[in-house]
Amino acid sequence: MTKHFLGLGVLLAVGIVYPAIFPNYLTIAISVLLFAGWATSWDLLGGWNGQVSLGHASFVGLGAYFVAIGQSRFGLAPWWTMAMAAAFAAALGYFWGWLTFSLRGPYFSLSTIAVAEILRLVAINEEWLTGGATGVFIATLPEPFGIDLFSRVAQFYMALAFAAVVVATVIVISRARFGYQLRAVREDEDSAMAAGIDPTTTKLKAFMLSAALTSIGGGIYGIVLAFIEPHVIFALLLSVQIALTAIIGGRGTIWGPAVGALVLIGAGEMFRTTFAEANMLIYGILILVVVLFVPRGIVGELARRRIRRLYAKRAQG
Amino acid sequence: MPNVLRADGITVKFGGVTAVNNVSLSLGSGEILGLIGPNGAGKTTLFNAVTGFAPVHSGRITLLDKDITALPAFKRTRLGFGRTFQTERPFEELTVLENVLIAAFLTAGRRSEAERLAMNVLEQVGLADRAHQPALDLNLARRRRLELAKALAVRPKVIFLDEIMAGLNPPALREMIAFVRTLSTQGLAVLMVEHIMEAIIELSDHVIVLASGEKIAEGTPQQVTSDERVIEAYLGTD
Secondary structure, X not given: OHHHHHHHHHHHHHHHHHHHHOHHHXXXXXXXXXXXXXXXXXXXXXXXXXXOOOOOHHHHHHHHHHHHHHHHHHOOOHHHHHHHHHHHHHHHHHHHHHHXXXXXXXXXXXXHHHHHHHHHHHHHHOHHHHOHHXXXXXXXXXXXXXXXOOOHHHHHHHHHHHHHHHHHHHHHHHHOHHXXXXXXXXXXXXXXXXXXXXXXXXXXXXXXXXXXXXXHHHHHHHHHHOEEOHHHHOOHHHHHHHHHHHXXXXXXXXXXXXXXXXXXXXXXXXXXXXXXXXXXXXXXXHHXXXXXXXXOOHXXXXXXXXXXXHHHHHHHO | OOEEEEEEEEEEEEOOEEEEEEEXXXXXXXXXXXXXXXXXXXXXXXXXHHHOOOOOOEEEEEEOOEEOOOOOHHHHHHHOEEEOOOOOOOOOOOEHHHHHHHHHOOOOOOHHHHHHHHHHHXXXXXOHHHOOOXXXXXXXXXXXXXXXXXXXXXXXXXXXXXXXXOOOOHHHHHHHHHHHHHHHHOOOEEEEEOXXXXXXXXXXXXXXXXXXXXXXXXXXXXXXXXXXHHHHHHHOOO
């Protein structure tokens, strides 16, 4: 655990000086950090607990809409609305889990697609609150300690803090009782019950925590976008991207989702500038390659090789 | 002998099929109860019904006089049930210690405390030297012991052993028999489903024989093995 925290500390230090060194690459860094945070949050449920969600855009959208509507309609500062969004996302996660966790296998995943779709329709139709299909615009933001939240540097640091907090949460959980309960339920619900673990409660807790963390990143995303449209934010593509980021990086590993964000967003950006319209095709091929040849994800595969090597060494000598 | 576990008139039905029909059993602390019968007799089903992994159609199960018939399996574990599974599925990517830790966390809140408990149990089953090895690398006999360690780490009052002797070579079998004996001398109530007659005869204080979901005989190992209905059930008649 100290090893992981040390790694996180080093990355944080790099992050803190990053805007001074690469002032022209802040937007892509914000994307990487937000996706790292979202994918790591997703992984608490999808990787550590084995419940694959294809609806995490719901929570991103909730965070973004809470911040935008709170600011533009009610003059509420983002930190309050992010806390509210987290509570609301957790409640939605609880409700959705309560409805669907009795479904085993792919049915839960399929049902999560519906959540974002429902929220998208609500956002389009409840114009009085959400601005309907046109969306909401954030025109002003408070300036805590004189910091301009519209500046990319401030947004970068918010995204950095978000990603760091989520990764730190996972580091702690990976060693704690809850982390073992998550994995036990993922591996085999019957064995988990034989160890006194309630599978449904465990899944609900994971879903609530994952949803709440994702929505906080969504709130930051709302500030970054400043203009929120329902079909962009509640998009299935975003849900799928979040899940794929974690899967390609390595499900159920501490650093996998963050590595996935770096690879996918980095590659995505490169492909977009180089190949324009063909970028989705190349994105697709990249995903196929990982699924076929590195099914455990990048970090998952590395970890497995390390364990094997260690064991082979011990078996020899 | 005071009863730790009682099951009265247990019936389990799957659709229209009665897998277990009106079977009762009781078990005191330090007692070993063997459950035998030909394949498909309903042993594992009865076992699963008592531990909460199969639905009970009718009947009543009590643990220390508390009615637990309606409780889900994980609550029965919390009240004092430990069980092994016939097909042991250790958590392969975790170490042996971490596998046991999952169960140890039930009674130990802090990690250090849980680790201590898990280590104790591993010493008991003779896996302490492999604590930090991935569970993936254990052979069958050691996987069985790991399965046993997981069941013991919840600090049960009654332990349910589902064919833990199957497939073991003679020395490993002897060790396992000796180990189950120690568990009972420590005051644990043991219910075991077993095909290996050597283990049943040597260990059981009491044996229940099932055939086609019905209890066809019960008594000491000597009584049941000389019972005509039992011999008939195993060998058939012509």
